[in-house]
Amino acid sequence: MDTVDENHLGMTKPANFQDMGNRRALRDIRNLVGAPPYPRQVGKRGLTEFLTSSSKNRIDDKNLTFEGRRPITRKFSASLANKSQLYHQETGGGHELVGIDRQKKPAPSVLSLNSLGTCTAARDVDDHKSVNELPLPMVVETEEMDNSDLKEVEMEDLVLIPDIDSCDSKNPLAVVDYVEDIYNFYRQTEIAGCVNPNYMSNQFDINEKMRAILIDWLIEVHYKFELMNQTLFLTVNIIDRFLAKQTVNRKKLQLVGVTAMLLACKYEEVSVPVVEDLILISDRAYTREEVLQMESLMVDTLQFNMSVPTPYVFMRRFLKAAQSDKQLEFLSFFIIELGLVEYQMLKFRPSLLAAAAVFTAHCTLKGFKHWSRTSELHTSYSEDQLLECSRLMVDFHQKAGNGKLTGVHRKYSTFKFGYAAKAEPALFLLDSRS
Structure with missing residues (x-):
């Protein structure tokens, strides 16, 4: 048999069946007709036929959605099981729900839903029972569920975070594929700094x-x-x-x-x-x-530990979420650098300092409270959580040009930093104290 040359892939002839000895071709390894199916597995089509035949046309096929139109969450499954149990108790049905035995330990449910959305029979069902003998936990009253319950089930695990990285999808330095994981790691480790x-x-x-x-x-x-x-x-x-x-x-x-x-x-x-x-x-x-x-x-x-998340790394991310321009960027850095000088600001986490600086700069430029939904989702801080820190920053801004420590004010009073220090502080944030 010819050897494979890594520098000339595809130049050698494929091995024939005689060269393979007793090995079977891939198509012969239980993946074609004749291969036994997985034990106790019910296909989507067979399961649908079973449910429709057992319920005697009481279940509409549209309610059996396995491809995402109607998500079967834990809450949804539990409510169906409870309704089915009540139905049997009221009508005196002949079948007893599997897994509900008042004198024995609960057994696993008869039907389980795997991650692909297909139903499979539970392992504890006896082999001698036929499919038609399986009790029906999903008996039906899906049509009677009101719209409010439906919305609650569908939206309980759904949180849409706006994508702010699509514009950098072709920039390798933006590491779009990993940026969320990086900042999640920063949030977990910021307390170490x-x-x-x-x-x-x-x-x-x-x-x-x-x-x-x-x-x-x-x-x-x-x-x-x-x-x-x-x-x-x-x-x-x-x-x-x-x-x-x-x-x-x-x-x-x-x-x-x-x-x-x-x-x-x-x-x-x-x-x-x-x-x-x-x-x-x-x-x-x-x-x-x-x-x-x-x-x-x-x-x-410090045990050589220099890799700690500072407010700067969060500032870059939060400014991007705020869709900042140069004016907002300069003013945000002016405000947070004023906080660097103040000892009392050490009680706030770096991420909170960064978010409060962006929020305060927004309010300063617009003249009213402004904190977008996108900024709230990406910073994980609401407006109320930022107010305490923001009010301190406004106070520092108001006093920045006075006293002896005016290094930050003089730095941001130059053309290079857009004269950010000359912006009027958002004093209305101080007046809104509860």
Whole structure:
């Protein structure tokens, strides 16, 4: 027999039956006429004939839908079984429902529905019983079901989520086939990147005001180095997770900040700032050796875990669900970066922060509450769930240009970011407090 050449597939002649020895051809292996059917399996046609003949024309064939017009859910099957039992009790029928024995343990139902929508006989039915002797649990009163019950059965498991990824179906970087699974994973693991919102109580030499000063300064450094947005969010996350586990002297707090940015750059950026640049930007307050020692301490404390979902990853998805333009995008990032500075925002999950920022930006631009059904389904947050966080963001927006910490306001007051900071805050959200 000729061998197969992987580089010239199809060039060899097929093996004949003499070369096959005692092996049977595929068509002879119980897949043609003569092969015994699967035991105790009733085909769709046979089952329909059985039901119509047993019920003496009381069941309309239109009610026996196995192809999706009338879904047979657990609730539907249970209601049919109960109605059938009541029917037999009232009429004194000669047949007793299989599986209803008051003195014995319940047996499996006579008919079961598999995933393909075809009915098969239960395994516990005795072989000597013929098909005509099987009791009929689906006896009938499907026509008497009112329309409200029908709608409840059909819609109980149906949730339509608008497709926002069809426009990226040909973009391999959008990973349309896996994007929902990716964000489901983010939602399941985002709690791992959260910290105790009261961790400052364990610090003896620093407080939340010092943290706010540090992050406001790092936002300016991030802007000056022209780093990516995800780098900023990861930097803040690393700082909080480290401070939640390690006490720090106030003189070392700025060192923690620049080292966290160095780590975030190594994780996110293509071109990483060198250590000397970070030393220079911190006015040479630290040496190269101190930065490297702090880097070693931080990655050891965090157990090298840099892969945590930050608000940024949810912002990209939620802005897409909101069908955002540049104006909405800039304003949303302005609002959420104001929240990065504030210590009290640590009590909210990253996904909630992102959703609240998009919601607040929508309300700011439109002048009224606006949260579309598409955004609600993709974020899994309703308008009521976002109001608490959104009201805090409006308060930060109102005070952004005042005080000493104005780094975010100055950043988003430029042409590059569409003068987003100059938008009027949605003060009506504060007035609607219940």
